[in-house]
Amino acid sequence: MTSKTSLDKSKIKFLLLEGIHPSALQLLHNAGYTNVESVTGALPPEELERKIADVHFVGIRSRTQLTEAVFQAAQKLVAVGCFCIGTNQVDLDAARQRGVVVFNAPYSNTRSVAELVLGEAILLLRGVPAKSAAAHRGGWLKTADNSYEIRGKTLGIVGYGSIGTQLSVLAEALGMQVVFHDVITKLPLGNARQAASLQELLAVSDIVTLHVPELPSTQWMLGAAEIAAMKPGAILINASRGTVVEIDALAAALQSGHLHGAAVDVFPVEPRTNKDEFLSPLRGLDNVILTPHIGGSTMEAQANIGLEVAEKMVKYSDNGTTTSAVNFPEVALPAHPGQKRILHVHHNVPGVLSAVNQVFAQHGINIAGQYLRTDEKLGYVVMDIAADTANVPMAQLTAIPGTIRCRVLF
Ligand SMILES: NC(=O)C1=CN([C@@H]2O[C@H](COP(=O)(O)OP(=O)(O)OC[C@H]3O[C@@H](n4cnc5c(N)ncnc54)[C@H](O)[C@@H]3O)[C@@H](O)[C@H]2O)C=CC1
Numbered sequence: 001m002t003s004k005t006s007l008d009k010s011k012i013k014f015l016l017l018e019g020i021h022p023s024a025l026q027l028l029h030n031a032g033y034t035n036v037e038s039v040t041g042a043l044p045p046e047e048l049e050r051k052i053a054d055v056h057f058v059g060i061r062s063r064t065q066l067t068e069a070v071f072q073a074a075q076k077l078v079a080v081g082c083f084c085i086g087t088n089q090v091d092l093d094a095a096r097q098r099g100v101v102v103f104n105a106p107y108s109n110t111r112s113v114a115e116l117v118l119g120e121a122i123l124l125l126r127g128v129p130a131k132s133a134a135a136h137r138g139g140w141l142k143t144a145d146n147s148y149e150i151r152g153k154t155l156g157i158v159g160y161g162s163i164g165t166q167l168s169v170l171a172e173a174l175g176m177q178v179v180f181h182d183v184i185t186k187l188p189l190g191n192a193r194q195a196a197s198l199q200e201l202l203a204v205s206d207i208v209t210l211h212v213p214e215l216p217s218t219q220w221m222l223g224a225a226e227i228a229a230m231k232p233g234a235i236l237i238n239a240s241r242g243t244v245v246e247i248d249a250l251a252a253a254l255q256s257g258h259l260h261g262a263a264v265d266v267f268p269v270e271p272r273t274n275k276d277e278f279l280s281p282l283r284g285l286d287n288v289i290l291t292p293h294i295g296g297s298t299m300e301a302q303a304n305i306g307l308e309v310a311e312k313m314v315k316y317s318d319n320g321t322t323t324s325a326v327n328f329p330e331v332a333l334p335a336h337p338g339q340k341r342i343l344h345v346h347h348n349v350p351g352v353l354s355a356v357n358q359v360f361a362q363h364g365i366n367i368a369g370q371y372l373r374t375d376e377k378l379g380y381v382v383m384d385i386a387a388d389t390a391n392v393p394m395a396q397l398t399a400i401p402g403t404i405r406c407r408v409l410f
């Protein structure tokens with residue numbers, strides 16, 4: 001159980017890792033948060049644990065692993081901003097157990113990923129990666145053999161969410177037939193159709209592209225058997241997560257000629273910084289486009305993500321708003337000017353709200369506004385009380401059984 005009173009804005013420390021776009025820094029500064037440290041790459045675990053000890057807000061992308069040990073070291077942390085879609089790099093339960101809110105940007109780089117995948121599909125169907133590699137070595141592979149238009153080909157999309165559906169629309173505009181597989185029954189856009197199973201999708205697709213999150217159920221979902229079930233001469237694209245495809249099985253299928261080509265943006269192990277060496281069994285295969293996890297790395301996407309996630313962190317810091325948090329009940333209590341605001345985070349067990357209200361009643365403190373939201377594990381209540389309340393009974397509020405964190409915001 002922890003309790004603290006809000007700090008002056010200049011004392012609230014932000015740590016932004018992995019080269020987050022300057023739009024985030026600008027937004028934080030404009031909102032009065034000037035104590036911001038920006039770091040280009042991801043930090044090694046020990047350095048991260050040391051650095052995060054006095055940080056209130058941390059911003060990361062996909063390479064920083066926020067583990068139980070990191071949260072243990074981050075005693076002052078109140079929120080995490082994932083400047084990306086995926087949140088698999090964060091131990092969301094460890095964060096929630098400590099009352100740490102996690103935000104992300106669920107849509108800002110969707111279009112960038114969809115465009116890259118489509119571009120790669122066209123290049124691979126024409127054998128461009130291999131022809132380009134040969135030309136760099138002085139070769140000249142002028143031939144139409146094994147070169148195809150994208151028009152009329154079948155695109156198999158695994159994971160028909162934000163990226164999958166965006167890609168579906170773009171692919172149909174180019175004359176492709178779209179078939180998708182999802183664990184949920186989804187409304188097909190345009191002329192797309194939902195396959196009865198992953199096996200059916202693999203059997204009919206000329207290009208298979210993966211857009212599922214990293215989950216226990218998606219781990220290694222494309223292994224040797226699934227790759228063998230793809231059409232001979234098909235193409236595989238993975239811009240989801242590196243744990244979705246068995247990379248050795250993919251390398252073998254490319255070497256044997258079963259697959260015509262592949263584009264891979266995400267890997268089971270990725271270098272932490274741009275100075276670290278990239279190691280992969282796919283290196284040296286000319287029919288493979290290898291990219292350094294840049295599916296969402298466009299100036300447009302990064303600038304928008306910077307604004308979106310920084311704004312979410314500012315709103316949480318300024319007034320306790322958790323709208324669109326990924327691990328927390330969503331609360332947005334309108335400001336009641338001139339009043340004190342208290343945040344109380346607790347385990348979702350019976351009686352906590354009633355105990356909180358009893359504490360205020362005992363002290364004759366009237367509650368001007370109160371908003372409680374719960375999920376299956378957590379309760380989060382934001383309360384406004386009269387500004388002239390001389391002493392907020394923090395010790396009593398914090399002592400209520402089930403309390404995780406209680407603080408006076410302003
Ligand atoms: N390469 C890159 O730079 C980027 C990679 N990504 C990755 O792409 C993933 C997908 O992003 P969004 O489309 O925004 O996510 P989303 O959550 O909108 O869609 C994911 C879809 O996958 C489905 N799904 C989940 N488990 C499945 C399974 N076992 N089989 C079939 N379908 C399953 C879900 O029902 C959902 O429809 C992200 O979770 C992230 O890991 C996202 C952005 C950039």
Ligand SMILES: O=C(O)CCC(=O)C(=O)O
Pocket residue numbers: 061062063083084085086087109293296297
């Ligand atoms: O841009 C990044 O660092 C990560 C992009 C990504 O994989 C995501 O948004 O989930």
